[in-house]
Amino acid sequence: MDLQPKNLTKKKQTIVFFLGALSLFCIITLDYIASKQRQSSYFFRSSLSQPKTSPSTSISPSLADVILSTLFRLGVPKDAVQSHLDNQNTLHVLVNLPAREYSQLAPSLKKQLASQTYGSPLIEKHQLGTTSYHLWNITRDQNKAVILFQSPLRLLRSEKTLSPSLTQIKRQNKVAIIIDDMGNSLKAIDSICRLGYPVTIAILPHSQFAQETAQLAHQYGLEVLLHLPLEPLPGNNNFHGNSPSSSMSMINSQMATPEIVAFINDCLQNIPYAIGVNNHQGSLITSNPRLMTIILQEIKKRGLIFIDSRTTNQSVAYQIAKSLNIPTSYRKIFLDNEVSSPKIKEQFIKLLQRARHDGWAVAIGHPWEETLLILKEYQDLFSDYDCQPVPVSEIVPQSPSD
Structure with a gap:
């Protein structure tokens, strides 16, 4: 009989302890929930007052x-x-x-x-x-x-920057020389500016020094063209020097019209002072009337001229440009298909002969040392063949349909 009150007391103590622990758990839980909701909190207040810190990072200036x-x-x-x-x-x-x-x-x-x-x-x-x-x-x-x-710099009286025999004496037969694949070095534009007569500069839009080359050419009165990369026929993608490395860096036959327009816009942004466009490679695209119409319509919107490089005899680019009333012409002579001084000189003479016969001619060369040296050393041949070197824009009005 004496044990019953003691057992009852222990049960009461256990119940009180259990209820106390439960109450404390509930209080802590509610306090934690309040802290998560960013409300007043006691137990978790210190953790909330500390802002979260991310690992320290040192960001160097761009x-x-x-x-x-x-x-x-x-x-x-x-x-x-x-x-x-x-x-x-x-x-x-x-x-x-x-x-x-x-x-x-x-x-x-x-x-x-x-x-x-x-x-x-x-x-x-x-x-x-x-x-x-x-x-x-x-x-x-x-x-x-x-x-x-x-x-x-100060100009010394002895310095000669232009060739009067080529720039002042006007002759009937006009010759325009375009140097393609420009923009990868300033050495070439340096040499061309020193020639003392008009040469047109065609700049690859994604070349390293595209903008600087255009700037220098413009300052020295040389005309600038966007050398627009177009997809070549399979197996014909090694046409001269600095070819785009993938189909993403040229207009290809799988592109939709908005992609073509966007690509042209992007290229022109990289070539300040461009007065026109000629094609880089492009034997596949220039023989496709639908794609060339899309390209040439965009060129026409911008008031630019177009020169067909004629990298294939199947090109329809010149004819379509004429039909759209775009000021246009086409290449008659390649100066340096073979990069050797004797061959380049031979092609240079053919250019002058063609101009004397037709009254005009457009040639395309590349910034090889051999090409630029021939253009420098044999410039007296212009007068021998009664030819006048001119910017390519002066050829455009003379180019007949063919």
Whole structure:
């Protein structure tokens, strides 16, 4: 009888402990729920008051930021700087700067690039006429930039920048020479600008120095064409030098009209000062009337001329351009299908003979050293054959239907 009250007391204690523990659990649970809902909380208040932290990351300034901020910090006026990011994420910067200021600025810019682990730029120096050019090529991982500094120099009286015999004396027979595949080096445009007579520059839109080449050509009064990459026939994709590496870098036969239009627009954005278009490769596309009509209608909308490179004798591009009333012409002579000086000279003479016979002729060459040397050393042949070198736009009105 004496044990019953003790057992009853233990049961009551157990029940009280259980209810207390349950109550505490409920309180903590409710407090946790409140903390998750960002309401007033006691037990979890300290964890909420601490903001979430992410692993520390050091984000270095972009290459564009480093270059432009350094230029402006060193006193280069903003209106002396033009910059553009192309579709391959390469930054192009054109800086107009007196030669003396460039000499003072260059070491500081090099130092700033090195401090941001971009290393030392590759620098080319060119002098064309009264202007000195310094081309900086900067590459690290996916960061690429091209800076072209141009500095006017004093013109010495003894300097000769033009050839009066070719630019002032007008002859009846006109010759237009187009140099294709430009934009991969400034050495070629340097040599062409020194020729002293008109040569038309056709620039590949995705070449490394496309914009800089167009800028220099324009400054020296040379006409610029977009060298539009078009799909060739199978097995015919090694036509001269700098071919697109894949079907994505050219207009191909599987593209829909909006894709073709977008590709042309993108290419033209990379070639400032373009007055027209000629085709790079394209034996498959230029023999397709439907695709050429799409391309030429877009060219017509922009008021550009079109030159058919005629990489195939099946091309219909010239005829369609004529039917659309686009100012147009076509290539008659390739100067350097065989890259040897004797062959190139032979083709150059054929060009002049053809122009003397027909009254006009368009030739296409490429920036091989041999080609540019022939154009320099044998320019007296123009007068021997009574021919006048002209920009290709001067040929367009003379080109008859054939």
